[in-house]
Amino acid sequence: MCNGTIMDKLISFSVPLILSGILQLLFNAVDIIVVGRFSGSQALAAVGSTTALINIFTNLFIGISLGANVLAARFYAAQKDKEMSETVHTAIMLALISGVVMLFVGIFFARGALELMGTPDDVIGQSTLYMRIYFAGMPFFMLYNYGAAILRAVGDTKRPLLFLIVSGVVNACLNLFLVIAFHLGVAGVAIATVTAQGISCALVLRCLQRSQASYQLRFRDLKIRGCYVQQIFQVGLPAGIQSTVINFSNALLQSSVNSFGSIAMAGYTAANNLFGFLYVSTNSITQACMSFTSQNYGVGKWKRMDRVLFDCIILSVVVMLTLGGGMYFFGPEVLKIYTTNPRVISCGMEVLTYTTLTYFLCGIMDLLPGALRGMGYSSVPMILSIIGTVGTRIVWIFGIFPSHRSLDILFISYPVSWMITIVLQVICFYFVRRKVHARPGVSET
Secondary structure, eight states, X not given: OOSSOSXXXXXXXXXXXXXXXXXXXXXXXXXXXXXXXXXXXXXXHHHHTTHHHHHHHHHHHHHHHHHHHHHHHXXXXXXXXXXXXXXXXXXHHHHHHHHHHHHHHHHHHHHHHHHHTTOOHHHHHHHHHHHHHHHTTHHHHHHHHHHHHHHHHTTOOHXXXXXXXXXXXXXXXXXXXXXXXXXXXXHHHHHHHHHHHHHHHHHHHHHHHHOOSTTOOOGGGOOOOHHHHHHHHHHHHHHHHHHHHHHHHHHHHHHHHXXXXXXXXXXXXXXXXXXXXXXXXXXXXXXXXXXXXXXXHHTTOHXXXXXXXXXXXXXXXXXXXXXXXXHHHTHHHHHTTTOOOHHHHHHHHHHHHTTSTTHXXXXXXXXXHHHHHHTTOOHHHHHHHIIIIIIHHHXXXXXXXXXXXXXXXXXXXXXXXXXXXXXXXXXXXXXXXXXXXXXXXXOOO
């Protein structure tokens, strides 16, 4: 990451990461497709109505894993083996604790949270059941994500992809078996997802355990070390808070969709699942930007960090215009994978119209904070993202939407909030870059 050409390495790093994100999302997509096809639109709405809540509950800890990624990348580039090893063991222990906490939170607060979101009576029972089973697998989910973050920090994105291929195949087969053969509905797809997450968790932990490098995992050495937790939280906690608050705004938006009834909920569920594929693609490039920036920051190559960000912006715009354009133009055909109900497909297209062709804006919006986090600056980008994204959507939902009630008006808030946030992040990046470049660096000739 610190020498030679950049774009080819970014692509080599990002493509497996994109495919890994897509496979993780396919866990939920297969759930949605199977219940939509074999259990009806109510079951489809029930699974979809949990997405925003699941993200609110989990993204704080997933954001903290970015702190582990940045810290591990910095120590790895600087060849500080002792610090690298202690970071790994602290991060894995932190993942285990957060997974257990989320297990209890999800089981005990699932129904209450769904009621607060105004989930209709005809789907809330199935939604609650799905969430409670899903959260039973939270320790697996957290351990996989933190373990994969460590592997990404050292430049390995291929093995996490292989692990997800294995677990994804298991998930798809179990979904079909439990729903079609045993008629378990939403419970069946939730059990399949938890089983698949357990497999991916076991594989990534085994990979770390068998490594002979500085990031080798030894279970006897698992321990929370305060100095590393502090550094992980310094970068990761603001990222987690930002993601959680943004997903809170998405939950408010889900509540607005819920007011249109189960047909609109089902359409939003299918469209939002496609929307997720765009997110994981651009987020993978953001993680590449953060990892590359962090390693170059660790060895003092300031100019190279600028080139990393510039190349990441080019890569993100090209990928988003390609994928977003494809989803827009082939949207009706793709939505038919999820459901054959024409009213559901029509609602789904209303969502996709305003969120696909413009998604490259979201990619740019996320890359600037990603570069700043790679340099260790996380709090101010968090605040600006919350103001620009969440603030705009709250004003939109409570100020504009009530007098213009339609899905079209509701989802125009996405590109508007992205553009406002980009302006704020560019200003922030300019001042931080000046501060960093004023420090003595190393020769890059």
